[in-house]
Amino acid sequence: MQAAGGPVPSSELAARVGVTARQLQRDFVRVLGVSPRQYGQALRTQRTREALRSSRSVLDAAYDAGYGSVRGFYEEAAQRLGMTPSEYSSGAASAPLLWSVTATGVGDVLAVATPRGLASVRIGDEAALIEEMTTEFRGAHLVRDDAAMTDVMDALRALAVGHAAPDLPIDVQGTAFQARVWAALKQIPAGQTRTYSDVAAILGSPSSVRAVARACATNKVALAIPCHRVIRSDGSLAGYRWGLEVKRTLLQSELA
Secondary structure, X not given: OOOOOOOOOHHHHHHHHOOOHHHXXXXXXXXXXXXXXXXXXXXXXXXXXXXXXXXXXXXXXXHHOOOOOHHHHHHHHHHHHOOOHHHHHOOOOOOEEEEEEEEEOOEEEEEEEEOOEEEEEEEEOHHHHHHHHHHHOOOOEEEEOOOOOHHHHHHHHHHHOOOOOOOOOEOOOOOHHHHHHHHHHOOOOOOOOEEHHHXXXXXXXXXXXXXXXXXXXXXXXXXXXXXXXXXXXXXXXXXXXXXXHHHHHHHHHHHO
């Protein structure tokens, strides 16, 4: 799939490794945390982003990214990117992004959502968070809509105090490996922790401890992707983008 730059039929993958398609699916999810198709789609999305940034036109990008038809390109790319290919290519100048901010026990929490899911969740001071948001999404049409974001913010407030909350849809950009790490983090139950080595082993890549740590550090969706549940092998908390005190508070609240 890496050589192909995207999904490969499960029947072909299974034949290559001498197992049934069902066994391949089961083992893929067990080792990598995502299905073969999800892994392939993440690869193709990454190629799509690169093609849109480097190709002379959206049509050229469609073929450079390996799509067999323009229609398939627009349908899948729009879903994976959270906007149309043309909008992405032009810097998301017309992409409507909803956002809201709420106070919690660990600080203000600001969330940005595309039509596909959460693109960013930040923890800190409201004024600083708004400034960071407008810088990161400077090409987008940002709309504060507290009413539309009510359910999302309710869920984030619950997560901030260690309570259960509905699984929130995520729409973040990352490499295929980062997607695997983030999927693995979402499987860590509240009240439990894993070491970076544990996560690397779950992914079937025990030597990728540093890559796992980088994926945690680049997680843009706090709380919904619980990177705070990953600690060092000696039990120390290690770094956390939103501060070690926030990480400690989140872990303690989940144990309560």
